[in-house]
Amino acid sequence: MIKKLSSINASRTANSILLLLGLLFFKPLAYFVALMMFWAGLTDYCLMEKILQRFGFQNTCSTMVSQAEMQVYDAKKHWENIYQTKKSDEVSWFQEKPNTSLNLIAETCLDKYSRIIDIGAGDSRLVDALLTLGFKDITLLDVSSTALNRAKKRLGNKANGVKWVVSDLREFETNDRYDLWHDRAVLHFLTEKEDISRYAERVRRLLKPTGYLIVSTFSKNGPKRCSGLNIKQYSEDSMRKLFSDFEHIKSFEEEHSTPWGASQIFIFSVFRKRD
Ligand SMILES: C[S@@+](CC[C@H](N)C(=O)[O-])C[C@H]1O[C@@H](n2cnc3c(N)ncnc32)[C@H](O)[C@@H]1O
16 A cells, blocks of 8 residues: 555645545545545546545545646636626626726727727626727626626627627637737736736737737735635736736726725736737
8 A cells, every 4th residue: 555655646645635534534434435446546536526426525526626627617616606696786896887997998099990808807897888989899708607698688789799708718719819908806816826827828929919908906905805715916016027028008006995885906007018
């Protein structure tokens, strides 16, 4: 058994420790069976998950799914649950009209045929305002189909003029290239270095040369958590560092008031991709 243990990699060791803890403190029989089969090499993670579920465990094996799969799965699960249980104006980030984003977009002087993507759009009303202003090439991306369906329903016929993408932004691939990447209150949910790099890499790749990036996150003076999740706070310096190869146009802090009157300090940053 010692030989077997030494041959398994770090994540298998971690999973074995978890199973051992389960064996000691939770349903001993289920964990005993799963642990023995796992060590004997008779199961893979999925089969083990089924065994544990058979004994009445739900989602016990999320620790056994690879880190990347777990995060993709969790983001989807988390946000679908939020949008299925809360109305639009019951979430902290609700805005009747996203005036700051609209002002910043106006300052870019992009024409109405510019290709715009709103990342983690949720059911934000930014799209309503952009359509009213005459913008014709808008893509909304979100990991939650419930959120996007809500926005579609609100827009009615106008929804046909919008591209809808249900995707985790970390997995998003497209041949389209954008004139503007807009993100309000999404980047800060990425707390793993690898995910943040993946985000920045996508911005670099999917923006056209001279395209604009408008991104807003919680500032160092803002909340440390949101929607039950840890977040990463940003300052002008950390934003500039993340997009150091972009032209920095400006950054500023802004107070957002939640529907129940709490104050949240955001930092907005505007960058331009170099030609
Ligand atoms: C705080 S809300 C902000 C929504 C919208 N931008 C606004 O200002 O109203 C964060 C949004 O990001 C989406 N989201 C979070 N993580 C995501 C991910 N990894 N990929 C795509 N969308 C994500 C959520 O579903 C949610 O709609």
